[in-house]
Amino acid sequence: MEAAAAGERSQRPRNLASVQHIILVLSGKGGVGKSTISTELALALRHEGKKVGILDVDLCGPSIPRMFRAQGKAVHQCDRGWVPVFVDQEQSISLMSVGFLLEKPDEAVVWRGPKKNALIKQFVSDVAWGELDFLVVDTPPGTSDEHMAIVEALRPYRPLGALVVTTPQAVSVGDVRRELTFCRKTGLQVMGVVENMSGFACPHCAECTNVFSTGGGEELARLAGVPFLGSVPLDPDLTRSLEEGRDFIQEFPKSPAFPALTSIAQKVLQGMPALLS
Structure with missing residues (x-):
């Protein structure tokens, strides 16, 4: 048993x-x-005292550098390979994205x-992340080659979960729903479902209006038998902070x-023991 565990550790990306x-x-x-x-999960985890890295594997639409005001770095x-871009002097959040490797920011x-x-x-193999509590991997949409590549590259590492x-x-x-099927077929443990853009929060009266339908994410989680982590409304303050790279x-x-995002981070932290088992 110990030999098998040692073998698994030796196969992990260094x-x-x-x-x-x-x-x-x-x-x-x-x-x-x-x-x-x-982005907001990383920031919320950072404010819980965690060191976090974000790996942006959305190669055709790398937006993480802008959301952290790190373009041009x-x-x-x-x-040991590439040193990630650090957001702050404390190096509590580190980033890696193809956006940092392009000669021009508008280059396709x-x-x-x-x-x-x-x-x-x-x-996966050549970024020197150092000590991190969490590595958040921002993926492109779909269930394409990129998804298979990242899952296979990370498979030797445990624990590995999907949000x-x-x-x-x-x-x-x-x-x-098809993404949940992808998780089952590839053996990814689903930590939970987040419903984003769940209503519009008025900046004047704070009333939340359901511009779209509502409850789809929670119903999907119920039918799939996975946790529902929460609903995040469309919030002008959130949009502005992302555009300006603010915390x-x-x-x-x-x-x-704010309460929706911090609650999601808390549920992620609480769900770690189940992911480790």
């Missing part, structure tokens, strides 16, 4: 040896706010599958989205 937990943020549909949830080399990534897969594997994002509409819920969790504690 630069992930000091990463305690890995969370893949997934959705079967684009435009549901995976990068938003990845350079990735350096060390003896026009690559075929094999080249994308090779870069994803390089991101699935949807919006309330039936068309989004239908696409995300929403620190600067907007009275905004309607």
